[in-house]
Amino acid sequence: MANDKKLVEEITSMNVDFAQWYTDVVKKAELVEYSSVRGCMIIRPYGYAIWENIQKDLDARFKATGHENVYMPMFIPESLLQKEKEHVEGFAPEVAWVTHGGAEKLTEKLCVRPTSETLFCDHYANIIHSYRDLPKLYNQWCSVVRWEKTTRPFLRTMEFLWQEGHTAHATAEEAQEETIKMLNVYANFCEEVLAIPVVKGRKTDKEKFAGAKATYTIESLMHDGKALQSGTSHNFGDGFAHAFDIQYTDKDNQLKYVHQTSWGMTTRMIGALIMVHGDDSGLVLPPMVAPLQVVVIPIAQHKEGVLEKANEIKERLSRIARVKIDDSDKMPGWKFSEYEMKGVPVRLEIGPKDIEKNQAVLVRRDSREKLIVSLDELEEKVTELLKDIQKGLLEKARALRDSKTYRAVTLDEFEKTINETPGFIKAMWCGDQKCEDMIKEKTGATSRCIPFEQENISDKCVCCGGKAEKMVFWGKAY
RNA sequence: CGGGGUGUAGCGCAGUUGGUAGCGCACGUGGUUUGGGACCAUGGGGCCGGAAGUUCGAGUCUUCUCACCCCGACCA
Incomplete structure (x- = not known):
């Protein structure tokens, strides 16, 4: 078949070496160039144009749901970062610190934002006084820095571009509603614009965001059977509000803590586009995000x-x-x-x-x-x-994902499947983190999410055999 | 951060027992071409990742260092 003929010899075939194929595509399609800065990439015009299209569409969706764009400082004083315990423990190992201004040593060091919860909280504490000030629905487009040990273009770089939404609400119900609403915005965007089918669900406690009460996620599956977390939406409850003292006076003249959310999507989605739609001749872009149609x-x-x-x-x-x-x-x-x-x-x-x-x-x-x-x-x-x-791209991607989605009832079956045919594995879980750890240790797979759409595969936990609580999507992740 | 690998022209590579650097592609110019990566002619391009050492002499030997890639662990 002429259509199957490989026409571009400069791109390594996917099934020969997927990682090399990815790197070849990224370079040959002129999306990215490596820079002199370790772990940081240069996004070239063609790659940046894809990001601009992503931004444009997502931004319109945020505006349509009542959000406003703001811009926060890129530095966070150490004391501010320290305010929420779980949060700082989650991020401290990977933040970059600024210790000097010119030749002068700073009295308090500043971190380069790895995410901006603390800045938003600090700001919200100042501007929220009354229930009339709520909700606050803010978003910012910016870059953040995380001192990663190993990096790959788009999938993991030390500096990356993203958007982070941060909202504050009067009630827990409203915050929960917002969290799910934004998860749906992401899911719809992925399917309608990027033509990438996603699984919506909640993260286990082990996998949730540092400082969150609950993390919701959309998970997609790449051509090589590895999962990619494609967008997250967190419900913080009133944890940050307590740490940062964000209170408002309610209608009943009582002081109450706000309930918050945050949600983000990054340039990593360009990596997803490559790995979901690409083939041995290179990139395949859905028309809606293609810089050139x-x-x-x-x-x-x-x-x-x-x-x-x-x-x-x-x-x-x-x-x-x-x-x-x-x-x-x-x-x-x-x-x-x-x-x-x-x-x-x-x-x-x-x-x-x-x-x-x-x-x-x-x-x-x-x-x-x-x-x-x-x-x-x-x-x-x-x-x-x-x-x-x-x-067609969405249909093809969905068919591919479905063909690489398996189920497992026993751990042996799980292990065999993940090793022989990488992909999503649907399996039951008892809810105990020990089983999650054990699965990770034995198979290398992590829980991707507890999907909203549950199925009963078995009554027993795939790991311990105890009573099953939830059906979980598992997989090896990027 | 562990294990493995690689650094020589923009990219991919060769370089013998140490003797002063080459090939293919790309690039410039002129011409012929144009329905799946054209051809001829001609030209330009290098502190051989960096530092120190051995030597009359180092791309090559020694030591140290830096960077990148792949596989793990960690994260979007």
């Missing part, structure tokens, strides 16, 4: 009329899609490969033969299927095709 490639562009026609087409399509024309003097074949590596959803070829017949050739990136369309109905066909690709 259509690339126009003139064939035999030196011949009379070709470039003119190609430009005319580009102008026409610019009104309905993100389009570029590549009229460089590279060979057409070179251009085909180039834009395949970059995952551009649709390629439009236009040459002398097409012009004669008033047609163009459209090629889908996902299936490589070629369509010959009349220039008279170009706009309609391209619109339709982009929609179709977006839909």
